Amino acid sequence: MPSRMERPNIRNNFKRNNFKRMIALFAAAVWLPAVILIAAASFGFAQGAGEQRPTTGKDLYEAACASCHGPDGKGADRATVGFDIPLPDFTDCSFAVREPDSDWGAIIHEGGPARGFSDTMPSSGDALTSEEIEKVMDHLRSFCGNRAWPRGELNLPRPLVTEKAFPEDEAVLTTTVAAEGAGAVTHQLVYERRFAARNQIELAVPLALKRIDGRGWGGGVGDIALGFKRVLFHSLRTGSILSLSGETVLPTGEKSDGSGKGFTVFEPFVTFGQLLPSEGFLQFQGGVEIPAGGHGAAKEAFWRTAVGRSFTQARFGRTWSPMVELLGGRELEAGAKADWDLVPQFQVSLSTRQHILLNFGVRVPLNNAGPRPTQVMFYLLWDWFDGGLRQGW
Numbered sequence: 578m579p580s581r582m583e584r585p586n587i588r589n590n591f592k593r594n595n596f597k598r599m600i601a602l603f604a605a606a607v608w609l610p611a612v613i614l615i616a617a618a619s620f621g622f623a624q625g626a627g628e629q630r631p632t633t634g635k636d637l638y639e640a641a642c643a644s645c646h647g648p649d650g651k652g653a654d655r656a657t658v659g660f661d662i663p664l665p666d667f668t669d670c671s672f673a674v675r676e677p678d679s680d681w682g683a684i685i686h687e688g689g690p691a692r693g694f695s696d697t698m699p700s701s702g703d704a705l706t707s708e709e710i711e712k713v714m715d716h717l718r719s720f721c722g723n724r725a726w727p728r729g730e731l732n733l734p735r736p737l738v739t740e741k742a743f744p745e746d747e748a749v750l751t752t753t754v755a756a757e758g759a760g761a762v763t764h765q766l767v768y769e770r771r772f773a774a775r776n777q778i779e780l781a782v783p784l785a786l787k788r789i790d791g792r793g794w795g796g797g798v799g800d801i802a803l804g805f806k807r808v809l810f811h812s813l814r815t816g817s818i819l820s821l822s823g824e825t826v827l828p829t830g831e832k833s834d835g836s837g838k839g840f841t842v843f844e845p846f847v848t849f850g851q852l853l854p855s856e857g858f859l860q861f862q863g864g865v866e867i868p869a870g871g872h873g874a875a876k877e878a879f880w881r882t883a884v885g886r887s888f889t890q891a892r893f894g895r896t897w898s899p900m901v902e903l904l905g906g907r908e909l910e911a912g913a914k915a916d917w918d919l920v921p922q923f924q925v926s927l928s929t930r931q932h933i934l935l936n937f938g939v940r941v942p943l944n945n946a947g948p949r950p951t952q953v954m955f956y957l958l959w960d961w962f963d964g965g966l967r968q969g970w
């Protein structure tokens with residue numbers, strides 16, 4: 578064993594003898610790979626520009642997007658860009674905030690055609706990493722500074738029956754076919770229109786057709802409903818959106834053939850949407866139907882829940898959203914029993930723009946099935962704000 582006095586000498590000897598080798602090793606182990614990485618990175622980005630790779634969303638935007646989209650996000654003018662395709666205005670909150678990151682990410686990564694837009698919007702391909710695309714999108718988000726508008730991520734897939742919390746610009750044609758008993762088909766056309774950041778008005782027109790024994794099909798326009806919805810709360814951080822709605826159902830249908838109730842009904846209700854991990858979601862609607870006037874009809878409470886999950890085909894492609902609804906309703910009278918229905922269904926986007934969607938499901942009564950036949954239901958949904966019926970395929 579060396580004495581305490583000898584130790585420093587041993588150390589000094591070690592230092593002297595190995596100093597040069599350590600420098601060499603250090604350089605090889607640390608600096609060489611670092612130098613290679615830096616060289617590779619700048620090669621990948623600068624592509625001959627000879628500049629340092631931008632790191633902030635703003636700098637990335639200015640380097641890669643501003644030549645077309647303008648430094649202010651409003652779109653450079655036609656004379657500058659040299660093409661006629663109108664450029665989006667990212668400062669327009671009504672348009673920009675409703676578009677979810679998933680759609681913009683697909684467009685930025687794959688180019689305009691990924692969502693049925695022009696290929697003048699180039700694909701960033703591998704030139705931008707996912708992290709950089711996120712930074713650029715954060716910068717796009719900064720062009721609308723108004724936080725009153727709920728983000729498009731909170732716009733969950735529309736269930737067949739449960740109403741959504743997100744305010745929409747949509748037209749939906751829902752068809753319900755009785756799968757048992759006498760033939761009965763109902764079409765319902767719903768038109769929804771947003772105004773300002775948090776409001777939406779709605780018009781629902783049902784068309785009921787029934788098989789009348791020996792006389793073929795009969796029926797007509799049912800009870801037309803007018804509605805108003807207002808978002809009370811929304812947060813992308815918690816993934817939640819809560820709205821309050823009021824609907825008036827007018828007695829425009831015919832009571833005798835079952836296409837109408839014969840009296841006006843007021844329907845206040847709340848709707849709630851919650852994002853869940855891994856593209857999951859939960860939606861709830863609860864309210865009461867209050868008949869106007871003294872027709873002897875009872876008030877009714879209803880509560881509806883939908884849970885599901887979205888799957889994206891091939892990373893940026895078609896979206897499939899299987900979900901299941903549990904529907905409950907009960908007259909608000911002593912001794913009344915609740916009716917329960919289950920509606921397994923799946924929604925799928927038909928157009929590349931994802932603005933035309935189909936949902937198909939079956940409404941199965943869980944109890945008290947006598948008066949409520951099993952029904953096949955489907956809808957075609959057109960988000961008309963995002964494009965015409967023939968655009969975006």
Ligand code: HEC
Pocket residue numbers: 638641642643644645646662663664665676681684685689693694695696697698699701713714717
């Ligand atoms: C060569 C010009 C050009 C460049 C560069 C460009 N874009 Fe575009 N971008 C367009 C055009 C044109 C459209 C509209 C396409 C259409 O409406 O068919 C568009 C559309 C978009 C949209 C879709 C908006 C919507 O309607 O939902 C997004 C998002 C977008 N660009 C982001 C970017 C980002 C981010 C960059 C930079 C990484 C970028 N663009 C670079 C031309 C360009």
